[in-house]
Amino acid sequence: MKTGDLAARHLDDAEIVRLIDGEAAGQEQRRWRDHLSACARCQEEVAAMRAHSRTISEWLDRADLQPDEERATPMAEAEGTSARRLEARRRLPARRSHLTAGPWLKAAAIILLMAAPVMAIPGAREWVAQRIGTGTANVAQAETTLATPGEDDDAVLIRFQPAEGAFLLSISTIQAEGMVTISRTSADGEAVLEVGTGRDRPQTVVSGRGIQIENQVTSTASYALALPRGVSHVLLVLGEHRLELGHDDIDGHFVLSLDRVPHDLPGAPGH
Amino acid sequence: MTLDAFARHHQPLERYLTRLTGDPDLAADLAQESFVRLLSQDTPPTAVKPWLFRVATNLVRDSARSSRRRQVLAFHSRAPAVHGDPPPGPDFEVDRQHARCLVWRALDPLSSKERTALLMREEGFRHREIAEALGTTTGSVGTLLGRAIRKAAKHLEMLQEES
Numbered sequence A: 001m002k003t004g005d006l007a008a009r010h011l012d013d014a015e016i017v018r019l020i021d022g023e024a025a026g027q028e029q030r031r032w033r034d035h036l037s038a039c040a041r042c043q044e045e046v047a048a049m050r051a052h053s054r055t056i057s058e059w060l061d062r063a064d065l066q067p068d069e070e071r072a073t074p075m076a077e078a079e080g081t082s083a084r085r086l087e088a089r090r091r092l093p094a095r096r097s098h099l100t101a102g103p104w105l106k107a108a109a110i111i112l113l114m115a116a117p118v119m120a121i122p123g124a125r126e127w128v129a130q131r132i133g134t135g136t137a138n139v140a141q142a143e144t145t146l147a148t149p150g151e152d153d154d155a156v157l158i159r160f161q162p163a164e165g166a167f168l169l170s171i172s173t174i175q176a177e178g179m180v181t182i183s184r185t186s187a188d189g190e191a192v193l194e195v196g197t198g199r200d201r202p203q204t205v206v207s208g209r210g211i212q213i214e215n216q217v218t219s220t221a222s223y224a225l226a227l228p229r230g231v232s233h234v235l236l237v238l239g240e241h242r243l244e245l246g247h248d249d250i251d252g253h254f255v256l257s258l259d260r261v262p263h264d265l266p267g268a269p270g271h
Numbered sequence B: 001m002t003l004d005a006f007a008r009h010h011q012p013l014e015r016y017l018t019r020l021t022g023d024p025d026l027a028a029d030l031a032q033e034s035f036v037r038l039l040s041q042d043t044p045p046t047a048v049k050p051w052l053f054r055v056a057t058n059l060v061r062d063s064a065r066s067s068r069r070r071q072v073l074a075f076h077s078r079a080p081a082v083h084g085d086p087p088p089g090p091d092f093e094v095d096r097q098h099a100r101c102l103v104w105r106a107l108d109p110l111s112s113k114e115r116t117a118l119l120m121r122e123e124g125f126r127h128r129e130i131a132e133a134l135g136t137t138t139g140s141v142g143t144l145l146g147r148a149i150r151k152a153a154k155h156l157e158m159l160q161e162e163s
Helices: A013-020 A025-036 A040-064 A074-079 A083-091 A101-107 A121-139 A247-251 B002-021 B024-039 B048-066 B067-082 B092-109 B112-122 B129-134 B136-160
Strands: A160-163 A169-172 A178-186 A191-195 A203-206 A209-215 A223-230 A234-238 A241-245 A254-258
Touching: A013 A025, A013 A178, A013 B136, A025 A040, A040 A121, A040 B002, A040 B092, A040 B112, B002 B024, B002 B048, B002 B112, B024 B048, B048 B112, B048 B129, B092 B136, B112 B129, B112 B136, B129 B136
Parallel strands: A169 A209, A178 A223
Antiparallel strands: A160 A169, A160 A234, A178 A254, A191 A203, A191 A223, A234 A241
């Protein structure tokens, strides 16, 4: 909360925590970010504070685990992350306006591109709106004010795009089962997409501007998306609502779980 | 309303209390007491979750005043079991006990306010809400958290090297 000239000093720990927790706003946030962009020492301090925070969270997660959470998940293997940590992270409530996998298990039960033909079918629309509505309610628990989408709005659209950068992730059509794990781990500035869970899973370098994933209704594929470290906040756009994923969310392996689509889904391909 | 609140907040509250006290039994008691107090409110609080955590934090404070010895005993009764002679059983249990012991020992040097701020942050609370629970200003929560994070990380690192 100091107001001194940042040209003459560095960010202190309190300011760094406020910054990484998304507690700084307006002019204060701009001043700190401007300073950060030109100060290597403060950049290191911010990175160190984030790393400390992550370490503490990981140990707390490990200490909380219950025996039934000790089971391997394919994505844990794919990510080189312990299954326990992944499970614990999925179970924990989100930080800040955070979206953890828990709320999005339901919200992302079905992920559709705005122009996907299936959306033109009223039955599918209702099913999607129902799932999205449930997810939205859960997000509202995290004290983000959202209205439950109505039948005629665009709440069925889910896409990711950066708040400041250039990365866009769109996921389209119905997914039967699987996960999308998003990490900000790529050191070389390239976004890399891995599909599947086996050792021979294909790896694709995708454009820095974004990617669109198209699933089949019967797909059980999982995706691991490594975003460049330079990617800043990611904005989740759900209809007209926008929710920000901060650095910590992405570093902490943001997981979007995709539920099985019921066989009797009206309007589903093949139905 | 209360049933809904229980379904939503009981698990996070008990997890928070277990981390804060290091004593799962005490945590369960205090979580239950917090919900009993919620039930007895004539007018339910507008924001239930912050209210519950604030009440629970106060209960921990009161409990620590009246039974400091119990906390100390509870903590120490668990620590040697991991470092000295782990109980037989699946690797999972040993690993979890090791993690618990490490975490409790790393959080022990933190002041009560630092520990509370850090654990409430882990549960996703805003600095304003943490400040309300601690009876302090929002600005000083950043300072508390900065100190808490550095201290806990340093002790975790030292304890990992030891073990």
